[in-house]
Amino acid sequence: MNIKREIQEKIQNTINFHSLSNGKDIQVRFSNHSNKFGNYQVDGLSNMLRSNRISLKEFGKKLLLELSKQEYFKKIEIIEPNFINVFLEEKWINQQIDCMLSEKYLSTIRSENTEKNMVTIIDYSSPNIAKNMHVGHLRSTIIGDSIVRISKFLGKKIIKVNHIGDWGTHFGMLIAYLKEILRKNSTQNITLEKLEEFYQESRKIFDQDKEFSKISRRYIQKLQSGNSELLELWKNLVHITISENQRIYKLLGVSLKKKDIVAESFYKSMLEEIVEDLKHRKIAVVDKGAVVVYLEEFKNKYGKPSAVMIQKSDGGYLYTTTEIACLKYRCQKLKADRILYYVDSRQKRHLQQSWIIAKKAGYVEENVKLEHHQIGMILGKDKKPFRTRSGKNVKLFEILEKSIIKAKQFISEKGLKNSRKRNILKIARKIGIGSVKYSDLSKNRKTDYIFNWSTIFSFIGNTASYIQYTYSRANSLIKKSKMNLNEIKDETFIATNSYEKIISMHLLRFVEILQETSQKGLPNILCNYLYRLSNEFSKFYENCSIINVQDKTRKKNRLKLVYLTKITIKIGLNLLGIQTISKM
Numbered sequence: 001m002n003i004k005r006e007i008q009e010k011i012q013n014t015i016n017f018h019s020l021s022n023g024k025d026i027q028v029r030f031s032n033h034s035n036k037f038g039n040y041q042v043d044g045l046s047n048m049l050r051s052n053r054i055s056l057k058e059f060g061k062k063l064l065l066e067l068s069k070q071e072y073f074k075k076i077e078i079i080e081p082n083f084i085n086v087f088l089e090e091k092w093i094n095q096q097i098d099c100m101l102s103e104k105y106l107s108t109i110r111s112e113n114t115e116k117n118m119v120t121i122i123d124y125s126s127p128n129i130a131k132n133m134h135v136g137h138l139r140s141t142i143i144g145d146s147i148v149r150i151s152k153f154l155g156k157k158i159i160k161v162n163h164i165g166d167w168g169t170h171f172g173m174l175i176a177y178l179k180e181i182l183r184k185n186s187t188q189n190i191t192l193e194k195l196e197e198f199y200q201e202s203r204k205i206f207d208q209d210k211e212f213s214k215i216s217r218r219y220i221q222k223l224q225s226g227n228s229e230l231l232e233l234w235k236n237l238v239h240i241t242i243s244e245n246q247r248i249y250k251l252l253g254v255s256l257k258k259k260d261i262v263a264e265s266f267y268k269s270m271l272e273e274i275v276e277d278l279k280h281r282k283i284a285v286v287d288k289g290a291v292v293v294y295l296e297e298f299k300n301k302y303g304k305p306s307a308v309m310i311q312k313s314d315g316g317y318l319y320t321t322t323e324i325a326c327l328k329y330r331c332q333k334l335k336a337d338r339i340l341y342y343v344d345s346r347q348k349r350h351l352q353q354s355w356i357i358a359k360k361a362g363y364v365e366e367n368v369k370l371e372h373h374q375i376g377m378i379l380g381k382d383k384k385p386f387r388t389r390s391g392k393n394v395k396l397f398e399i400l401e402k403s404i405i406k407a408k409q410f411i412s413e414k415g416l417k418n419s420r421k422r423n424i425l426k427i428a429r430k431i432g433i434g435s436v437k438y439s440d441l442s443k444n445r446k447t448d449y450i451f452n453w454s455t456i457f458s459f460i461g462n463t464a465s466y467i468q469y470t471y472s473r474a475n476s477l478i479k480k481s482k483m484n485l486n487e488i489k490d491e492t493f494i495a496t497n498s499y500e501k502i503i504s505m506h507l508l509r510f511v512e513i514l515q516e517t518s519q520k521g522l523p524n525i526l527c528n529y530l531y532r533l534s535n536e537f538s539k540f541y542e543n544c545s546i547i548n549v550q551d552k553t554r555k556k557n558r559l560k561l562v563y564l565t566k567i568t569i570k571i572g573l574n575l576l577g578i579q580t581i582s583k584m
Helices: 003-017 046-052 056-067 090-100 105-111 136-153 170-184 192-208 210-224 228-252 264-280 319-332 345-360 396-414 421-441 464-481 485-489 498-508 510-520 523-543 552-575
Strands: 027-030 040-043 073-079 083-088 119-123 157-161 284-287 290-299 305-311 338-341 369-372
Touching: 003 027, 003 040, 003 056, 003 510, 046 056, 056 073, 056 083, 083 090, 090 105, 090 498, 090 552, 119 136, 136 157, 136 228, 136 396, 136 421, 136 510, 136 523, 136 552, 170 192, 170 210, 170 228, 192 210, 192 228, 210 228, 228 396, 228 421, 264 284, 264 290, 264 305, 264 319, 290 345, 305 319, 305 345, 319 338, 319 345, 345 369, 396 421, 421 464, 421 523, 464 523, 464 552, 485 552, 498 523, 498 552, 510 523, 510 552, 523 552
Parallel strands: 119 157, 119 338, 338 369
Antiparallel strands: 027 040, 040 083, 073 083, 284 290, 290 305
C-alpha cells in the first residue's frame, strides 16, 4: 500500500470538499526522524493557508476528519507555522508486516497499478550502427532498463524500444569505402572494430576527395531507392553491430533483445508521405529547394521563427523527419498513451521540435504524454566528457571488462568467504558489473557525474557491494536459524523496540518507492531506499539479538524482519538489473 499517496489523496479530498484553492505546493514527505515527528510530514501549506485565509490549526481539523476514517491513521500533530505530522497506527503497521509475508503480496502490489489500461513506450540505449558502444551509452541503457523492469513489476503495459541509428547519409561514404576495401581484398574479415576505423577514414576522404564525395552521395540515393547490392552490404553492417551490442547487453544484464529493435530504417517508407502531408497541411514549405517547417515556438538569433529542415534540396531526409514518422507510428499504430525518451540532455531541442511538428499535424493527440527523461554526462577527473588519454571515446565493453578485473582484486583484498576458484569469476561479474551499474543508477540521471573507480568498489557508503553484503548477511541469518518461512510466519508480528519499528516502517515503504521511481524515471530513488534500508538493518542487527534470543515469539518476529529485508533487497537489486550474492 502506498501510504504517501493515500495521505496526498486525503489532503486533496479535504481541499476539494471545503472548496479551498492553491494546494499545488503541498507535499507529503517520509519522516527521517525515527518517528519522533510522525511517520510522514505535510509541508508547503503556506500559500494555501494564506490564499484561503485559514489557520494551520483549522486546516488540520478538517484534514483530521478525513484521515480519522482510515484504519492506518493514529493522530496528527500541528507544528506552527507550516507543518502537519502524521502518525500511523502501530498495530496496523504490524499487520502489514504479516501481509508482506503472504503469497498474495506481489499480486497486491500490481492491483494498486493506476495505469492498467495505459500503453507506455520506453525508448532507450539507441546505439549507432558501425560504431562501438561507448561509456556514454551506459546511462541511457541501464537507467531505461531499470525503469522498464520496475514498471513491468508494477503491472504496467510497457513496450521497450531500442531505436538504433542504422540509416542516414553517412552510410553512403562508409559503403563506398567498404566496397573499395573488398575490391582489393574480398576475403577481408569485417569486425565492428574495423567498421569504426573504416567510418573514420571514409569521413576524412569524404571531406577531401570530391570524386569520393560524389560516389558516396550516389550510393546513399541508391541505398534509399532499394539497390539490392548496397542493401546486402548495409544489412551486413547492421548484423555485425547488433551482434556485438547484444553481447554487451548480456554481460551488462540488460533485458534488451533483437526483437526490441525498431531502427530508424523501419520508418523510411513513411518519410515521403510525411513530407507531402506536412506540405499539404501548410505546416511545411519549400524554401530554396528544401522543405522546412518554421516554428514560432523557437526563435533564431534574429528573433525570427526557427527553420527546421525535414527534406534536403537533393531529396534526402533528416533525423527530424524520421522522429516525426516514429511518433506517428507509435501513437497511431501502437496506441501509446505515454512515451519516455531516455536520451542525452543535448537532444532536448531536437525532440521538442519534432513533438511540436507532430502535434500540429495531428499525429499525436493532446492527451498523449511525451517525456524527455534527460540523461547527464559521465565525466573524467578533469570534469570533461570521459575519454581515453588520446581523446577517444571509452568503449563500454572495456569498462565492463575492467570492472570484473577490479572486482577480482576486491574479492582478494577483502578475503570474501565465497572465493573458491570456481566461483571467483561468477562472483567477480556480479560485484564488478553490479558496482558499475549501481554507481551510475544511484546518481540523479539529470546531473553529470565524475567516473571514479576508487568510489565504485567499497563496503562503505551507498555502493552495490554494501547492499549485496547486507543481503548476504540477512541470508546467512535465515540459514543459521534453521527455520523455514512457514515456521517464521506462524506468530503474529509485534514490533517491541525502536529498531524493529523503524525497519518495519522502511519495509512498508517499498511499494511507495517503486511507484515513485517508475513515475519520475529516477532509479536513484530506489537506490537511496535500499541504502537506507541496509543502514537500518545494520542498526537492527547490531542492537537486537536474533539467533540467540530466548523468547521464541520475539525470535520469529525478528526473523520476519530479516526475511523481508532479504527479499526486499533481492527484488530491489533485481529491478535495477543487479544480482545478489548469497554468501560474501
